[in-house]
Amino acid sequence: MKKPEPRELEVIRTARITPNMHRVTLGGAGMSQFPDDQESAYIKLFFPQAEGEKPLVRTYTVRHQRPGEIDVDFNLHGDAESGLGAGPASSWAASTQPGDRILVGGPGTKKMINPDADWHLLAGDMTALPAISVNLEQLPEDARGHAVISIMHEDDAQPLKHPANITLHWVVDPSPRDENQTLLNYISKLDLPEGEPSIWTACEFTSMRALRHHFKETWQPPRERLYISSYWKRGRSEDQHKVIKREDADREGN
Numbered sequence: 001m002k003k004p005e006p007r008e009l010e011v012i013r014t015a016r017i018t019p020n021m022h023r024v025t026l027g028g029a030g031m032s033q034f035p036d037d038q039e040s041a042y043i044k045l046f047f048p049q050a051e052g053e054k055p056l057v058r059t060y061t062v063r064h065q066r067p068g069e070i071d072v073d074f075n076l077h078g079d080a081e082s083g084l085g086a087g088p089a090s091s092w093a094a095s096t097q098p099g100d101r102i103l104v105g106g107p108g109t110k111k112m113i114n115p116d117a118d119w120h121l122l123a124g125d126m127t128a129l130p131a132i133s134v135n136l137e138q139l140p141e142d143a144r145g146h147a148v149i150s151i152m153h154e155d156d157a158q159p160l161k162h163p164a165n166i167t168l169h170w171v172v173d174p175s176p177r178d179e180n181q182t183l184l185n186y187i188s189k190l191d192l193p194e195g196e197p198s199i200w201t202a203c204e205f206t207s208m209r210a211l212r213h214h215f216k217e218t219w220q221p222p223r224e225r226l227y228i229s230s231y232w233k234r235g236r237s238e239d240q241h242k243v244i245k246r247e248d249a250d251r252e253g254n
Contacts, residue, residue, distance in 0.1 A: 118195025
């Protein structure tokens with residue numbers, strides 16, 4: 001089946017949610033054919049480049065959806081305000097104004113945690129925070145377990161709607177490096193409930209591989225109760241990361 005053409009959406013408003021998270025609300029006439037119930041689905045944003053160059057395509061998550069508009073949260077990298085060290089998406093998000101327009105592809109498939117388990121673990125860095133937030137909102141009220149989220153600054157912690165028996169852990173890592181394994185180190189020390197877990201994890205590629213090894217060696221969850229993905233790889237563009245991710249999936253037999 002041929003993929004639908006990207007639709008042009010309009011910037012409705014922007015807001016700084018935390019020091020390193022910026023929200024852009026998109027809407028306009030292009031939302032008329034956007035399907036309902038797409039919170040946590042992925043979309044593709046097309047960032048224009050110099051004349052004659054192809055736009056850069058980056059993947060983001062639908063954080064909220066309301067009639068005629070969606071929220072997209074951007075984890076800001078580098079100094080997004082000045083553009084120093086910031087990527088094209090961060091720079092665009094920090095500088096865009098109401099009335100600006102951008103091409104948006106998708107939405108793609110939603111990846112939700114399997115609710116059929118004795119307890120639940122959600123884990124990720126700030127790139128996964130929008131998807132983790134939606135997952136928490138949609139878990140049954142009696143769900144129990146943990147959500148472990150690596151953030152860059154203590155003020156990046158957000159108020160999240162979640163079941164009362166899901167404990168939120170905000171782990172501050174201001175300069176995350178591959179060798180830190182912040183998420184793995186924290187998760188390995190958790191006091192875990194008894195029973196069979198359902199796991200949802202998304203983070204940097206190297207961190208993802210370490211967590212995957214830990215889960216499979218320690219907990220051995222069945223495939224249907226383990227979602228683990230890398231959203232990015234340090235020092236690589238999204239296109240380069242996609243190649244590395246595909247090769248890794250082939251090796252793992254996924």
